[in-house]
Amino acid sequence: MNFQGIMKKNMLFHARKYISIYIVYALIVTLLFLFASLLYNEAIIQTLKPSYYQNLQLALGMVVAFSVLFITYAAVSFLKYRGQELGTYITLGMTSKQVIRLLSFEQLMITGISLATGLLAGIVFGKLFYLGFQQFIRIPELTFQLNTASFSITIAIFLSIMMVTFFLSALYIKRLALVQLIRAKTLKDATKGSYLLGFISILLFVGSLWVVPYAMENRHETLLKIAIALTLLTPYFMIGAGLLVMKRIMKIFPLFYQRLMLTLSNVTHRLRAFQTTLYLVMIMLGGSIVFIGLAYVLYASTEEMNDASNPASYMYVTSKDWQGLDEQSETFDFVVDNYARQIQGEWGKPLDIIVVSKTQYENYMHEKITTPALIRNDKELKPFKTPIKWNGTVLKDVQHLSRAVTNSSLFGYNIQEILVVDDPSIYQGDIFTVHKLGHKVSKAEALAYEEKLKSINKVDQIPSQYEPASKELELESDFQRTGLALFIASFIGLLFVLASGIVLFYKVLSDLPAQKEYMQSLERIGLRRREKKQLIRNELRILFFTPFFLSVMLVSYYFYLFFHRFPNTWDYMQKLGLVVIVFFVIQFIFYSYSRVRCEWETNL
Amino acid sequence: MITVQKLTKHYQAFPGAAIVKAVDGISLTIETGEFIGIMGASGSGKTTLLNMLAGIEPVTSGEITIANTDITKLSKDKMALFRRGKLGYIFQDFNLLDSLSVKENIGLPLILDRQHPKIVEQKTRELMNYLNIARIADNAPAQISGGQKQRVAAARALITEPAVIFADEPTGNLDSKSANDLMLMLERLNNELANTIVLVTHDAFSASFCKKIIFMKDGRLEMTIVSNGNHTQFFDRILEVQSAIGGAKD
Ligand SMILES: Nc1ncnc2c1ncn2[C@@H]1O[C@H](COP(=O)(O)OP(=O)(O)O)[C@@H](O)[C@H]1O
Ligand SMILES: [Mg+2]
Numbered sequence: 001m002n003f004q005g006i007m008k009k010n011m012l013f014h015a016r017k018y019i020s021i022y023i024v025y026a027l028i029v030t031l032l033f034l035f036a037s038l039l040y041n042e043a044i045i046q047t048l049k050p051s052y053y054q055n056l057q058l059a060l061g062m063v064v065a066f067s068v069l070f071i072t073y074a075a076v077s078f079l080k081y082r083g084q085e086l087g088t089y090i091t092l093g094m095t096s097k098q099v100i101r102l103l104s105f106e107q108l109m110i111t112g113i114s115l116a117t118g119l120l121a122g123i124v125f126g127k128l129f130y131l132g133f134q135q136f137i138r139i140p141e142l143t144f145q146l147n148t149a150s151f152s153i154t155i156a157i158f159l160s161i162m163m164v165t166f167f168l169s170a171l172y173i174k175r176l177a178l179v180q181l182i183r184a185k186t187l188k189d190a191t192k193g194s195y196l197l198g199f200i201s202i203l204l205f206v207g208s209l210w211v212v213p214y215a216m217e218n219r220h221e222t223l224l225k226i227a228i229a230l231t232l233l234t235p236y237f238m239i240g241a242g243l244l245v246m247k248r249i250m251k252i253f254p255l256f257y258q259r260l261m262l263t264l265s266n267v268t269h270r271l272r273a274f275q276t277t278l279y280l281v282m283i284m285l286g287g288s289i290v291f292i293g294l295a296y297v298l299y300a301s302t303e304e305m306n307d308a309s310n311p312a313s314y315m316y317v318t319s320k321d322w323q324g325l326d327e328q329s330e331t332f333d334f335v336v337d338n339y340a341r342q343i344q345g346e347w348g349k350p351l352d353i354i355v356v357s358k359t360q361y362e363n364y365m366h367e368k369i370t371t372p373a374l375i376r377n378d379k380e381l382k383p384f385k386t387p388i389k390w391n392g393t394v395l396k397d398v399q400h401l402s403r404a405v406t407n408s409s410l411f412g413y414n415i416q417e418i419l420v421v422d423d424p425s426i427y428q429g430d431i432f433t434v435h436k437l438g439h440k441v442s443k444a445e446a447l448a449y450e451e452k453l454k455s456i457n458k459v460d461q462i463p464s465q466y467e468p469a470s471k472e473l474e475l476e477s478d479f480q481r482t483g484l485a486l487f488i489a490s491f492i493g494l495l496f497v498l499a500s501g502i503v504l505f506y507k508v509l510s511d512l513p514a515q516k517e518y519m520q521s522l523e524r525i526g527l528r529r530r531e532k533k534q535l536i537r538n539e540l541r542i543l544f545f546t547p548f549f550l551s552v553m554l555v556s557y558y559f560y561l562f563f564h565r566f567p568n569t570w571d572y573m574q575k576l577g578l579v580v581i582v583f584f585v586i587q588f589i590f591y592s593y594s595r596v597r598c599e600w601e602t603n604l
Numbered sequence: 605m606i607t608v609q610k611l612t613k614h615y616q617a618f619p620g621a622a623i624v625k626a627v628d629g630i631s632l633t634i635e636t637g638e639f640i641g642i643m644g645a646s647g648s649g650k651t652t653l654l655n656m657l658a659g660i661e662p663v664t665s666g667e668i669t670i671a672n673t674d675i676t677k678l679s680k681d682k683m684a685l686f687r688r689g690k691l692g693y694i695f696q697d698f699n700l701l702d703s704l705s706v707k708e709n710i711g712l713p714l715i716l717d718r719q720h721p722k723i724v725e726q727k728t729r730e731l732m733n734y735l736n737i738a739r740i741a742d743n744a745p746a747q748i749s750g751g752q753k754q755r756v757a758a759a760r761a762l763i764t765e766p767a768v769i770f771a772d773e774p775t776g777n778l779d780s781k782s783a784n785d786l787m788l789m790l791e792r793l794n795n796e797l798a799n800t801i802v803l804v805t806h807d808a809f810s811a812s813f814c815k816k817i818i819f820m821k822d823g824r825l826e827m828t829i830v831s832n833g834n835h836t837q838f839f840d841r842i843l844e845v846q847s848a849i850g851g852a853k854d
Contacts, residue, residue: 254721261708261715262701269703519697524660525712525760526688528681 017312018106020597021078022114022507024502028067029118029158031215034129035491036062036157037122037150043141049477052484059488066495068161070502075165077506079172086173089399100170107169111162115155122154134481136299136429138476198241201234208234213561219442234551235282240275243268263538266518277507278547284500288493289583293559293576295489299482300575301568309377314441314449316468317411319432325457326448329435332356332364335426337390337419355390357427361420363435365405371422373399377408390421406434407469446470501590504543508594514600519602536598545592552580606634606657606768606800611666613652613823626652629666636767639791639797641811643846644820650804651696651772653820657802658693658770659683671767687714692761694771698753700745700760706752707732707741710759717764718783730840731759735789751782758786762793769793775810787813808846812839819849 039056048056079086089099096105123146130144208230215224245259247264250257267274318324334354358371372395373386388393406415411432441449449470453462462468519532527535556576563572613627627649634640642650655661657668659675668675671690678686687693691724700709708715710731711724732738735755740748745756754774771790775783787792793799805811812835819826826849832836 256724258718258724265701265703265708395805465617518701521701523684524693524695524699525716526684526686527716528684530681531716547606 018110020108020505022117024074024498025071025110025114026118026121027498028071029115030121030125031063031491031495032067032157033119033150033154034126035063036153036415037126037145037147037543038133040147040149040153041142041145043139043143047139048137048480048484052480055484055488059491062209062492063495064157064161065077066499067157068164068493070335070495070499072165072168073499074502075169076172076505077502079169081506081509081512096173098208099173103169104166107162107166111159115158118158119151119154119506133487136479136487138479138483182525194237194500195241195244196351198245202242203239204230205238210556212558216561231554232283235554236275236279236479239278239282239546239550240271243271243274260538262522262535266539267542268533273507274543277503277543278550281500281503282547282551284503285495285548285583285587286555288496289551289555289576290558290580291489291496292486292493293555293579295482295486296579297563297575299436299486301572302478302482303475306471306478306500309403310471310474311404311468312407312436312469313439313471314437314446314468315407315410316435316453317432317466318435319466321428322463322466323453324433324435325456327435327437329433329437331362332360333427333431333433334360334418335429335431353419354411354415354432355419355421355426358420358422363417364434365403368402369420370399371420372397373401373420375401375403375420376416376419377404377406378402388419390419391423391425395421406436407471407474408472409467410434410469412464412467424567441470441472441475443470443472446473479573484604497586500547501586504590505594505597507543508540508598513531515598516602532602533599536602537595540591540595540598544587544594548584548587552583555580605636605669605671606802607667607669608632608657609667609669610635611653611656611660611668612664613649614657614664617843625823627656628822630823630825632818632825634800634802636800637794639794639801639813639815641817642802642804642820643806643811643817643842644826645849646806648820649823650820652823654770654772654802658691659687660693678808688716688764689764690763690768692766692769694754694757694761694769694774696772696774696776698757700753700756702745705742705744706737706748706756709745709756710763712760713764723817728759728764731763735759750777751779754778754786758789766799768802770802770804772804773806774803775805775807782810783807783810799813806840808839811842812836814838817842817845819845821849836840 039060044056045053086099089102090096092104092439126144126146130142134142208227211227212231214365215221215227215472243264247268250260252265316324334356337355338351353374358369362368371391372388388398389395405418408415411434446468450462450468453466453468454460457466515536519527519535522532522535556573559576560569560573561570566572609631611627611630612625613637615624615626616622617624626789630653641778642653644650652661653798655728656663657670659668659678666676670686673686675683676684704712707728711728714724714727728741729738732741735758737752737755737759739750745753748756754777758771758774761771769790775786778786781800787810790803792802794801794815801814803810803814814831816828816830828844829841829845
């Protein structure tokens with residue numbers, strides 16, 4: 001038998017082992033391809049706002065960076081898993097050069113096959129993908145186009161990643177001594193945990209959970225950052241201590257303990273490895289749940305937000321330098337003041353605010369108010385601590401009101417706060433007038449109005465301070481923004497979920513040799529098939545679902561904190577719940593696959 | 605009573621490879637309460653025979669009847685239950701679980717049987733006292749000596765009060781004092797509790813505690829000798845037979 005023959009035989013023999021790695025690679029190719037095809041899509045290039053397009057590019061960059069880390073991790077873990085096999089080749093007299101040749105042959109095959117399948121899947125599922133994307137982003141002209149650019153960029157990216165991976169694998173083989181290769185399977189990481197560290201971290205965790213809302217309430221930025229960081233870091237130690245404590249507590253109830261003894265001791269026996277994996281997965285899952293959850297809430301409330309921030313269908317501003325439309329409208333006059341409120345030690349930057357007289361305001365809004373009043377279009381209005389100055393004096397007893405007075409995008413987004421004062425002297429200086437049209441203005445009409453404003457004022461481009469605001473046009477752009485956000489979040493979130501699945505899967509895979517030995521020991525003592533299966537199941541459940549539940553708990557807490565002042569908190573929490581359910585399903589699929597794989601490898 | 609009829613075990617490493625007849629047509633009867641030793645050169649099939657008797661390895665052909673049950677006809681799971689309930693096995697490599705404490709290792713067969721914790725506690729306690737390992741009850745196997753491991757392995761084999769005890773070279777890893785202690789214990793179990801004991805060993809001194817010894821060669825029974833009750837005389841007789849058959853050392 002020649003070398004080529006051995007390689008082929010080896011490849012066939014390990015075909016099943018490659019399936020997981022093949023699926024990962026093919027999936028990444030598909031994702032890369034679909035993403036690249038978006039970037040080169042005519043309709044997207046033409047309709048998407050440049051800043052949103054940049055987001056798309058940035059996201060592709062993130063996907064690529066992620067794929068590099070991810071594929072490398074998967075490949076190196078896979079190598080470790082096969083350490084013994086490779087060690088055997090070397091023992092049999094293969095040089096490490098030959099092993100690397102063997103690996104490059106395998107890698108070449110795998111790369112080729114997964115590239116082909118991944119692209120094929122991309123072409124097949126492209127239509128579906130675009131239909132989904134269409135739903136998010138609402139660009140009617142968007143269709144799936146096959147262009148050479150997206151093919152070549154996908155192939156180029158994937159091949160470069162594979163090259164990096166291969167280089168690292170070769171390095172790994174060369175660096176690893178023979179003994180280590182052979183012993184790779186039996187290296188057991190028996191470790192002890194620390195109760196004290198666990199106890200301290202639980203205190204810190206609970207403490208910071210309590211501090212976070214306090215710091216938010218009082219806008220204490222440094223404290224907030226520290227507290228959030230602590231809630232994210234301490235779970236690492238808590239997981240370890242938690243498992244130990246669980247074992248301790250169980251021992252008080254021997255009947256329970258005996259049932260779970262094998263599982264619990266197996267986990268605590270290799271605590272450090274378990275702890276790290278569980279924590280890593282918890283953070284990755286939590287991150288992607290937050291990411292997708294927020295984007296989903298943002299997206300789902302796009303219309304609602306649009307309603308809330310646009311009291312009128314169409315608004316524009318006029319001044320002595322800028323003519324308006326010849327339409328019936330309600331108006332009020334205002335001046336712009338840069339120094340009315342300067343923010344120090346609070347979040348945000350110093351703002352321009354507009355100042356209106358009481359009479360004008362009351363006529364326009366059809367309501368009576370007491371002055372001075374500061375008005376924001378914000379449901380959750382909290383009095384500002386900083387003084388508000390007007391005409392050189394600090395105003396006292398300022399009323400804070402929450403009202404939708406103008407469309408939020410009017411006047412180049414500058415109208416965020418309106419100061420109403422009972423002072424006729426305000427109308428010295430540049431006076432602007434806000435116009436609100438009484439009727440509903442469609443998208444086409446809004447575009448026509450825009451053209452009209454340009455021609456009346458004889459300009460090609462409307463200056464930003466005279467930017468009119470159309471509710472319909474804004475909605476369209478809002479959907480582009482939130483849709484793109486949701487899309488990117490889902491995409492990256494999916495990658496994170498995938499990554500956590502892979503981390504878990506390779507943990508299971510690399511534990512297999514030890515697991516097999518363990519199962520054989522138990523079989524000799526007289527463990528039945530069903531009991532062995534149960535044992536594997538228990539351990540996998542801990543591995544797959546503990547980090548899931550921990551991250552869901554933490555995420556729910558933060559989500560609630562973030563949204564509890566909103567009127568639709570419960571609605572948002574439900575949306576988060578939906579995301580969590582989807583994640584659970586994905587996690588369950590990973591779990592089932594790993595379980596089947598584990599049972600297959602241990603001959604169950 | 606254990607009866608073995610025309611028992612064979614063939615190994616084939618891969619299709620087309622030569623067949624190794626590890627056990628090649630053995631028939632024998634082991635009476636209840638007997639203390640029998642199996643000796644033979646390395647590779648003569650002792651472990652294979654013992655593993656088949658304990659139902660750990662499937663047979664190629666033949667019958668093994670233990671307490672009126674033909675264990676070769678049992679399913680893998682039934683066999684596991686049978687082994688766990690009726691047989692005790694002291695493994696050559698101890699077969700202790702690293703992740704469990706000494707106490708948990710010993711109680712494992714009872715725990716798997718869902719016995720009440722009080723019973724488990726009481727029986728492990730008793731055995732640990734009997735074998736003088738109570739001090740190390742909460743240690744991990746990694747923290748105890750070879751002799752102690754051997755005794756823990758023995759305790760686990762005994763905890764279900766099995767009718768039959770199999771032991772594969774139990775003194776192989778022990779110093780002579782520990783080996784002597786272990787053999788005395790097995791002898792006592794055999795004398796006082798009438799346990800049937802099947803012992804595989806290459807060590808003539810350990811073998812001299814047996815009441816009967818069968819010698820194996822190339823998977824077959826070569827010879828049987830019976831003790832007259834005198835250790836020293838039996839020991840000499842074993843050495844004689846060993847040198848006659850050849851391959852005394854394992
Ligand atoms: N799993 C196996 N596969 C192939 N051959 C085996 C296997 N187990 C044992 N053998 C062979 O069977 C023969 C008997 O082995 P064994 O019963 O372990 O001998 P002993 O315990 O007397 O030293 C040996 O030749 C050994 O190589
Ligand atoms: Mg042997």
